[in-house]
Amino acid sequence: MAFADTLLSQMKGMLLPILLWTVLPLIPFIIAEQLRPVGQAPRLRDYTMNILIGISTAYLSLPAGIAAGSLSAQLRGWLPWTPLSFTFASVGMVPVVGPALEVLAMIFVPLVLHDFWFYWSHRLEHAVPALWAFHRIHHSDPRMNAATFGRDHFLQTIWRTFFSIFTLGLIVDLHLSEAGKAALYSTLFLIGLSMFYHSAIRVRVPGFNRLLVTPQVHRIHHSTDPAHYNKNFADALPIFDVLFGTYHSPGREEFPATGLSDFPAPRSLWSAQWGPVAVLWNMIRPRLTLR
Numbered sequence: 086m087a088f089a090d091t092l093l094s095q096m097k098g099m100l101l102p103i104l105l106w107t108v109l110p111l112i113p114f115i116i117a118e119q120l121r122p123v124g125q126a127p128r129l130r131d132y133t134m135n136i137l138i139g140i141s142t143a144y145l146s147l148p149a150g151i152a153a154g155s156l157s158a159q160l161r162g163w164l165p166w167t168p169l170s171f172t173f174a175s176v177g178m179v180p181v182v183g184p185a186l187e188v189l190a191m192i193f194v195p196l197v198l199h200d201f202w203f204y205w206s207h208r209l210e211h212a213v214p215a216l217w218a219f220h221r222i223h224h225s226d227p228r229m230n231a232a233t234f235g236r237d238h239f240l241q242t243i244w245r246t247f248f249s250i251f252t253l254g255l256i257v258d259l260h261l262s263e264a265g266k267a268a269l270y271s272t273l274f275l276i277g278l279s280m281f282y283h284s285a286i287r288v289r290v291p292g293f294n295r296l297l298v299t300p301q302v303h304r305i306h307h308s309t310d311p312a313h314y315n316k317n318f319a320d321a322l323p324i325f326d327v328l329f330g331t332y333h334s335p336g337r338e339e340f341p342a343t344g345l346s347d348f349p350a351p352r353s354l355w356s357a358q359w360g361p362v363a364v365l366w367n368m369i370r371p372r373l374t375l376r
């Protein structure tokens with residue numbers, strides 16, 4: 086009953102934050118994309134489709150997020166090890182720069198853990214056909230734009246976030262209020278960064294290309310040029326691509342075309358969310374009938 090109550094109250098409370106934190110902030114990016122686009126500027130329907138997919142995915146994947154958190158908390162009592170006790174407040178004790186360091190730690194500690202898991206799950210999605218059936222929805226955007234950041238299938242979001250929430254709770258024992266704050270700060274930072282690097286603005290920030298994912302770095306990941314396939318998987322920190330040998334440094338004028346030539350973009354919300362499930366079913370059905 087507690088699970089259903091938590092789910093219902095979170096569902097009711099999330100529409101306003103979604104609009105405030107993920108739809109309204111798109112406006113300055115949209116203006117910049119119309120004024121200084123890479124190629125043809127995105128159209129209204131390009132934005133609306135991405136926003137619809139993003140909102141439906143947020144709602145459809147919520148139960149898994151709550152389940153991961155509570156399962157992890159329950160399992161903690163059975164662990165043969167003690168989760169690391171960590172407080173961000175200790176970082177804040179450093180003289181003068183302490184408060185700023187504390188906020189930076191709250192953004193970047195969860196981000197490093199998130200990005201390590203994200204890098205490998207994302208790399209697998211490009212290598213395993215059953216996972217690619219879901220992830221190609223993200224890549225199928227015909228005119229990538231700031232709202233593409235939310236264009237993810239709900240089952241892909243569950244697969245990407247379930248294990249990071251689940252495992253984080255088993256490794257680190259954070260105070261609940263600190264964990265909530267850190268999750269909020271790092272999520273807001275990531276949303277802003279992801280809107281920026283998906284945007285179709287012709288902008289170069291070469292000094293940041295290895296530090297944080299930039300529009301040119303992520304455009305390489307969405308590129309139609311085979312030379313760019315399987316490059317730049319990171320969500321925020323390109324260091325993982327550098328470490329694991331998949332980093333492609335964009336050239337000065339490298340703004341390649343994006344999209345997929347062998348898969349048409351879904352034209353409705355239904356085909357975006359249901360289509361990949363049907364593809365997966367068609368993959369496993371022959372195996373089931375053979376037995």
Ligand SMILES: [Zn+2]
Nearest residue numbers: 207211220306
């Ligand atoms: Zn990808």
Ligand SMILES: [Zn+2]
Nearest residue numbers: 223283303307
């Ligand atoms: Zn992307």
